[in-house]
Structures are given as C-alpha cells and as structure tokens.
Amino acid sequence: MRAMAFSVWLCVLALCACSAAQANDSSFGDDNGTIRLLHQPDISMDREALLLSEERVQVDYVFTNTSERDLSVPVAFPMPPMYFGMADHNALSDFKLWADGKPVATTRKLVVLLDDGSDISTAFAATGWTQDDVAAFTESATPPKGRKPLPARWVDGDGQPRFTLNAYFVWQRKFPAKASVQIRHTYTPSLSTGVPQPSSYLLKAYAKDTCIEPATKVSMQRRKGKYGLGWTNLRYVLTTGKNWNGPIKDFQLTIRKQAASDILSLCFDGELKKIDPLTFQFKQANFVPMRDLNVLFVRAPE
DSSP states (O other): OOOOOOOOOOEEEEEEOSSSEEOOGGGTTTTOOEEEEOOBTTEEEEEEEEEEESSOEEEEEEEEEOSSSOEEEEEEEEOOOOOOSSSEEEOOEEEEEEETTEEOOOEEEEEEEETTSOBOHHHHHHHTOOHHHHHHHHHHSSOOTTOOOOOGGGBOTTSOBSEEEEEEEEEEEEEOTTOEEEEEEEEEOOEEEOSOBOHHHHHHHHTTTTTOOHHHHHHHHHHOBTTBBEEEEEEEOOGGGGGBSSSEEEEEEEEEOSSTTOEEEOOOSSOOEEEETTEEEEEEEEEOOOSOEEEEEEEOOO
16 A cells, blocks of 8 residues: 655745756756745745645635736645555545636646655656556565666665655746735645554554644544544645745634544644634734644544
8 A cells, every 4th residue: 555645835946957947847857857946035925824624725825026027937836755655545636726716727747856865857757657656666566567677776675766756736927016916726635544543553653743642642542443543644835835025924724624523633833723613723924834734633433
C-alpha cells in the first residue's frame, strides 16, 4: 500500500535553469528547471480564508499589487513531497481555480530531486515511470512491467528510491497596478489513511507531529473498538504564505470534522475555537504562518 500527502498554498515561483534563474514557464522541465519559491515584495495578501476537511479543501484569497505598474508573475501551488509507505491514499483530484470569478487553467509540473538535492526531472520523465510506478516499486523493489530499471544511483542499498517527487500546479497571472485580485481554489485532498489501528500505534506515529494532548489520548482510549481506531492524516503547506509582502492582513482557518464524535489533533500556534459540533475556527489579523499543518482525524471504526 502507499500514501502520498499533498497540500497547497499560493506562491510566486521562479524557474531555475542550470546557469541562472528563469521566470519562464515554458522552460520548466525542458531546461531541467527546479522551482524556487521567491519573496514577492510588491504584492500583499490582504485576506486568506482556508477551509480544511477530509472531503474538500477550499481557499479564498485577496491579493493587492501595491506597486505603480502592472505585474505578470508565474504563480505556483506547491505540494509537499510524495510519501510512499504502509497506508492507503486517495489521490488529490478535482483541482479548480478561479480568478475574479473566472475559471483559470493550470499546468501540473513534476519536479524530481535526488537526496543530494540534484534535479533529475528531465531524466525521470525520459524513463516513462509514473508516480504509481514508483509506489509499486517501493513495495516490491521490482520495476513495473514494461519499465526499464532505474539508474543505480537513484536507488539505495535496500532497493528504495533515493529521490522525492514534488508536484506543482502553475500558471501565469497579471496583477494590475494598485488593484486587488480575488483568487479561489478548491480540490478533494489526498489523505493518508489505512485499516483501523490501536491507539498505541497512532500515538507512536502521530503524537509528536500532531501535538496529541493528554486529554485527547484519553478520548482515543475511550473510542477504540475491537479493531482499533479509524484514522486519517491530512497535510497542508502553510509557511509559504510568508513569500508575499508583509503578513496576511486577515487570516481565517476553519477545520471541519465528519462527525461530532470524531477527534481532531494538530500543532497550531493559535487558539482554535469550536463554533459548532463539527467546526473549529481561528481568526487573526496580520498573521504570519510559522509552521505547516499536519492534521489527524480519529474516530471509532465503522
């Protein structure tokens, strides 16, 4: 089985070719370009409303070009590296983007990096391997049918990949001078999950990364069934919001559970207030994200 954790944040990007940085979407991949996220000093994020749930992620932004000139910049929605391991996953799907209420097409780019940081995106594409091929190879250490073996330096002594896969949705956007742009994107998130597990397993795997508190541990013990606890892990890249000019002027985070009895745990530098049996919310002016979100949902198995 395999798991891939994805999440999204809106970022300015530059495409770095072998010799110099190129803000050129068409050179990505063909020029073996690695995405590098850049600080954008002329565009502020005036508002960001983020909704996270196991069924849907929705983000609404308001950006303002504070400069005296129109700006056309390449923009990226970065995903965390894809993780493959002993869990199921559902792939990120139904990604949609709107700017000022109008649908916008995006291009999905795959960046492949070796553990020494070198970019092998073009060479990887030439192999014909897909991310599903990599997941299958991780489990069997055998090249999928019809695929040639990967280069020896891409694989470690245990037959596991020495590279990570990183996906980005990219597009080009014009930001008019002294004007604001409203952007919304939604998608069905990719979730790491699996068969029900004992609370001891979940605590060992997630207690640190999702800041499971003592009271939550007690609740998990109460809800465990004969076969353990149902669980889902959702990750979201939040820290790249610092790439824009200044803090997020008006930030709102909403996290929604599937059922009132579900347990929610995450590390977050702020107070999440319960606004109804399913929903927790945080609001702050001039917010500066300091860490990414790693959310654990736990429930009694069905």
